[in-house]
Amino acid sequence: MGIGTYLALASVLFGVGAAGFLARRNMLIQLMSIELMLNSVNVLLLAFNRVNPSNHDGQVFAFFVIAVAAAEAALGLAILIAYYRVTKTLNTDDATLLKY
Amino acid sequence: MHVEAPQQILLLLIILFPLGGAIINGLLGRYMAKGLVTLVGVGSVALSFALAVVSFVELYGLRHESETATLVYHFYEWFSLKLPSGNVVAVNVRFVMDSLSGVMTLIVTGVGGLIHLYSIGYMGDDEGYPRFMSFLNLFMASMLILVLGSSMPVMFVGWEGVGLCSYLLIGFWFENRDYAAAGRKAFVVNRIGDFGVLIGMFILVGVAGSFEFADINSAAMAGEFRPDFPVWLLGVAPSLATVACVFLFLGCTGKSAQIPLYIWLPDAMAGPTPVSALIHAATMVTAGVYLCCRLSPLFITSDVAMSIIAVTGTLTALLAASIAVVQREMKKILAYSTVSQLGFMFAAVGVGAFAAGFFHVFTHAFFKACLFLGAGSVMHAVHAHGDADIFKLGGLRKALPITRLTFLASCLAIAGFPLTSGFFSKDEILLGAAAQIFRPDDMLMTSVGWFTLIGLTLAAVMTAFYMFRLYFLTFTGEYRSADQSGDHPYDAHPHESPPAMTIPLVVLAVGALTVGFLGLPHVVPIIGTHLSDYSWWGHWMEASVAGQPVPEQMYIVNLASGLAFGAMAIGISAAWVLYRNKSTDALAEKMPARLYQLAFDKWRVDELYAATIVNPIKNVAVVAGRADMTFVDAVMTKLPSFNVREAGRILARLQNGVVHVYGAVVVVGVVAVLAWFWTPHSRIEAAFEGTRVELTTPQGLGYEYRWDANSDGEFETQWKGTPGTTFEYGHDDMRGIAVFLKNTHSGIEHRIDVTDEWMPLPIESVVPAEFLSPRDTGFEVRIDGEFLLFRKAHARTKLSGMKEIRLPMGKSGRLGPARVSSRPLVEATLEVRNAFGNTRRATKEIALPFGFEAPTHASLTRPAHEVVR
Numbered sequence: 001m002g003i004g005t006y007l008a009l010a011s012v013l014f015g016v017g018a019a020g021f022l023a024r025r026n027m028l029i030q031l032m033s034i035e036l037m038l039n040s041v042n043v044l045l046l047a048f049n050r051v052n053p054s055n056h057d058g059q060v061f062a063f064f065v066i067a068v069a070a071a072e073a074a075l076g077l078a079i080l081i082a083y084y085r086v087t088k089t090l091n092t093d094d095a096t097l098l099k100y
Numbered sequence: 101m102h103v104e105a106p107q108q109i110l111l112l113l114i115i116l117f118p119l120g121g122a123i124i125n126g127l128l129g130r131y132m133a134k135g136l137v138t139l140v141g142v143g144s145v146a147l148s149f150a151l152a153v154v155s156f157v158e159l160y161g162l163r164h165e166s167e168t169a170t171l172v173y174h175f176y177e178w179f180s181l182k183l184p185s186g187n188v189v190a191v192n193v194r195f196v197m198d199s200l201s202g203v204m205t206l207i208v209t210g211v212g213g214l215i216h217l218y219s220i221g222y223m224g225d226d227e228g229y230p231r232f233m234s235f236l237n238l239f240m241a242s243m244l245i246l247v248l249g250s251s252m253p254v255m256f257v258g259w260e261g262v263g264l265c266s267y268l269l270i271g272f273w274f275e276n277r278d279y280a281a282a283g284r285k286a287f288v289v290n291r292i293g294d295f296g297v298l299i300g301m302f303i304l305v306g307v308a309g310s311f312e313f314a315d316i317n318s319a320a321m322a323g324e325f326r327p328d329f330p331v332w333l334l335g336v337a338p339s340l341a342t343v344a345c346v347f348l349f350l351g352c353t354g355k356s357a358q359i360p361l362y363i364w365l366p367d368a369m370a371g372p373t374p375v376s377a378l379i380h381a382a383t384m385v386t387a388g389v390y391l392c393c394r395l396s397p398l399f400i401t402s403d404v405a406m407s408i409i410a411v412t413g414t415l416t417a418l419l420a421a422s423i424a425v426v427q428r429e430m431k432k433i434l435a436y437s438t439v440s441q442l443g444f445m446f447a448a449v450g451v452g453a454f455a456a457g458f459f460h461v462f463t464h465a466f467f468k469a470c471l472f473l474g475a476g477s478v479m480h481a482v483h484a485h486g487d488a489d490i491f492k493l494g495g496l497r498k499a500l501p502i503t504r505l506t507f508l509a510s511c512l513a514i515a516g517f518p519l520t521s522g523f524f525s526k527d528e529i530l531l532g533a534a535a536q537i538f539r540p541d542d543m544l545m546t547s548v549g550w551f552t553l554i555g556l557t558l559a560a561v562m563t564a565f566y567m568f569r570l571y572f573l574t575f576t577g578e579y580r581s582a583d584q585s586g587d588h589p590y591d592a593h594p595h596e597s598p599p600a601m602t603i604p605l606v607v608l609a610v611g612a613l614t615v616g617f618l619g620l621p622h623v624v625p626i627i628g629t630h631l632s633d634y635s636w637w638g639h640w641m642e643a644s645v646a647g648q649p650v651p652e653q654m655y656i657v658n659l660a661s662g663l664a665f666g667a668m669a670i671g672i673s674a675a676w677v678l679y680r681n682k683s684t685d686a687l688a689e690k691m692p693a694r695l696y697q698l699a700f701d702k703w704r705v706d707e708l709y710a711a712t713i714v715n716p717i718k719n720v721a722v723v724a725g726r727a728d729m730t731f732v733d734a735v736m737t738k739l740p741s742f743n744v745r746e747a748g749r750i751l752a753r754l755q756n757g758v759v760h761v762y763g764a765v766v767v768v769g770v771v772a773v774l775a776w777f778w779t780p781h782s783r784i785e786a787a788f789e790g791t792r793v794e795l796t797t798p799q800g801l802g803y804e805y806r807w808d809a810n811s812d813g814e815f816e817t818q819w820k821g822t823p824g825t826t827f828e829y830g831h832d833d834m835r836g837i838a839v840f841l842k843n844t845h846s847g848i849e850h851r852i853d854v855t856d857e858w859m860p861l862p863i864e865s866v867v868p869a870e871f872l873s874p875r876d877t878g879f880e881v882r883i884d885g886e887f888l889l890f891r892k893a894h895a896r897t898k899l900s901g902m903k904e905i906r907l908p909m910g911k912s913g914r915l916g917p918a919r920v921s922s923r924p925l926v927e928a929t930l931e932v933r934n935a936f937g938n939t940r941r942a943t944k945e946i947a948l949p950f951g952f953e954a955p956t957h958a959s960l961t962r963p964a965h966e967v968v969r
Binding site: 018021022025030092093095096097098099100 | 752753755756758759760763764767
């Protein structure tokens with residue numbers, strides 16, 4: 001398999017994530033979409049590492065991304081639960097407190 | 101021989117003591133006990149006086165060794181500036197005591213010290229006593245800087261400093277709006293004069309190349325101020341000296357209260373009485389006379405300026421005296437008397453009797469300070485506030501014996517009673533005026549002399565009259581506020597003032613009676629004996645003050661002293677008859693009512709100024725204020741702020757808090773960036789090194805390049821990661837000729853389009869027509885194969901066809917200020933490929949700055965392309 005296949009997979013994953021983030025109004029779904037986009041980047045990193053295996057930068061970076069994604073998910077879910085307790089909704093259309 | 105003693109630190113200390121007193125009392129006075137404030141305030145001035153005496157004695161001793169001995173203290177170099185002539189002038193903070201500034205220092209510290217002492221009694225109960233002492237000390241320091249400064253800028257520091265203190269002290273009781281307004285008036289009027297001093301100073305430094313008084317005076321004596329002023333005024337060419345002196349005198353009219361700027365001084369009496377005595381009688385207002393004396397060698401070189409000064413001084417003396425004759429309030433009379441006496445001093449300066457004018461400064465300091473302090477003593481005694489109406493006083497000789505005697509002594513002195521100080525000084529002034537009349541063959545001087553002599557005599561009559569009117573109405577007859585039934589605002593039982601007030605009175609009165617003997621005349625009237633050995637004053641002043649020679653002819657001396665004595669006798673007698681033991685204003689009853697009212701209203705000069713100058717300026721200020729509000733504040737301040745606020749209001753809608761919108765914006769941005777990176781971007785740059793051309797392009801990430809340097813469709817290089825290449829073009833690569841016109845001065849270059857048809861050469865596009873001569877214009881140009889052809893358009897018919905000029909490719913020719921060059925054009929192509937595999941082509945036309953060897957028709961050899969890399 002050439003690198004093009006991996007690139008195509010990553011692009012599709014990223015596109016699905018971005019579309020999901022923009023189209024859905026549920027915060028939980030949006031968080032999941034963000035995870036999809038992050039993982040598409042991970043696929044890219046691993047694919048490039050395979051093409052250029054002289055060092056392991058790609059794999060190391062993929063681990064970093066996984067760690068950051070875990071932290072982000074923990075924080076995001078915590079905020080989400082706290083927000084839900086206050087407003088009893090997870091619809092982003094109603095979450096406009098931080099506007100002008 | 102010029103003797104200079106070593107650095108005289110005392111000169112600095114004389115100034116620093118009052119300055120330190122001002123700082124201590126100003127910052128800490130309100131927290132200190134009253135006794136301590138007094139100790140600092142009066143003690144510093146007393147110390148200063150003691151040091152002044154020590155310095156003066158030393159200077160006196162040095163005079164035996166050298167006539168021009170001075171004491172000098174060089175403190176530090178303040179700054180230096182470069183004149184237009186290229187000379188660098190250093191401005192030093194440097195203090196000099198010579199015969200003139202020595203005497204002035206003694207007056208300032210001596211009389212000033214007495215007035216400080218007096219202030220203990222007069223101002224001791226005032227809430228602002230520490231502030232008062234601080235201002236008074238600051239005044240002393242400023243005045244001493246003014247007097248001792250060796251150069252114009254240092255003197256000007258003192259000049260402004262005393263102006264500031266004058267303002268602060270006139271408005272000392274600033275809760276009263278009128279008093280505050282009086283202070284403001286003094287300040288503003290003085291600013292007009294200060295402008296004159298500045299202009300005068302600039303002229304002086306421009307001509308003399310130095311700010312030092314000594315250098316300016318020696319330049320004046322060397323005649324450097326004789327040439328005409330470079331700008332003609334009103335069709336006449338005054339000398340440099342005249343213009344400089346007139347501007348300096350404008351400053352003097354402000355500071356020393358002369359026509360036209362005298363109007364602030366009478367209002368200045370709003371300040372506490374010691375201030376009137378110290379600043380507005382004895383010291384500050386004489387600064388103008390001091391300046392004229394300081395620069396007397398300069399002033400004496402301009403007859404015109406001297407005449408202006410003499411006439412102005414005489415008119416001021418007359419005008420002020422005529423006002424003083426009808427006033428009702430003690431300090432107001434004394435204020436106009438001061439203006440009048442200052443007029444005497446300037447008249448003396450104007451007729452060249454500088455030493456006499458300054459002698460009057462000296463004697464006037466004693467009797468006028470004594471008169472003001474006496475008036476203060478009276479007001480203190482009857483609890484008058486602000487000023488005292490003499491028609492509500494009277495008979496105070498019983499209650500105030502010391503005040504009365506000292507007041508009488510000073511009245512005699514100012515009136516010019518024989519053997520008092522005023523007698524000698526006024527005599528000298530009239531003598532100077534009389535001498536002017538008899539200066540041979542000078543119409544201007546003679547007429548100015550007559551005018552001054554007659555004017556001053558009349559003013560002297562009025563002086564004696566109004567002073568004794570004041571004396572008789574205040575001290576003789578019955579006390580008119582004794583029964584409190586009528587409109588009598590004063591205390592029924594006046595009492596003599598405390599010793600702190602009477603001691604200065606006595607000292608000043610003794611001075612007023614005796615200091616005149618320092619200036620015994622050279623020639624005694626009537627007797628005619630030469631007493632020149634005894635004229636201590638004239639001899640002392642000679643070293644630092646110029647002047648016209650003092651006449652020794654008996655008829656002049658007799659004329660002057662006869663007039664002076666007669667004026668005194670007439671004035672006092674008239675006052676005796678009209679006012680002794682009287683309670684009503686007999687003169688006012690005898691005068692026409694309207695004339696009296698006009699004189700009482702000070703000839704309505706303030707109203708005249710208000711109508712002609714002040715109100716128009718106020719109206720301009722109102723208009724300017726409106727313009728400020730409607731234009732600057734509205735259009736230039738509120739409009740931009742409105743725009744920003746409204747733009748913000750609209751743009752703030754974008755921040756709507758909806759996370760999808762933010763996300764969409766991010767995605768749009770990412771797509772835009774991706775789109776830009778999708779195809780490569782590049783541009784070609786060419787540099788020339790000999791006949792080789794270096795082609796480069798900015799390097800992009802992941803880009804590969806290949807070059808077709810001569811655009812013939814064959815790439816000379818393969819794909820590679822480095823952007824540059826080098827190429828040597830040949831004749832075959834040429835695609836045409838580019839013609840450039842360049843302005844060789846400015847470097848502006850234009851490419852022009854030239855075809856093989858004749859067209860005018862547009863040389864005007866790079867060189868403005870006014871820089872072109874007919875030789876450079878009127879050319880036509882066309883391209884003929886590999887040559888550029890020029891011809892003169894209108895020369896075609898006159899001359900044969902040989903007038904065409906051929907310019908080979910790659911060469912340039914000069915046309916006046918322009919250069920025309922013909923350059924071969926080549927084209928370079930670059931193909932760029934990025935990581936996405938997309939390619940893009942860039943081409944660039946390059947005008948080579950050199951030519952090719954054109955192949956001759958016989959030659960079949962053609963230069964081959966040289967492929968590099």
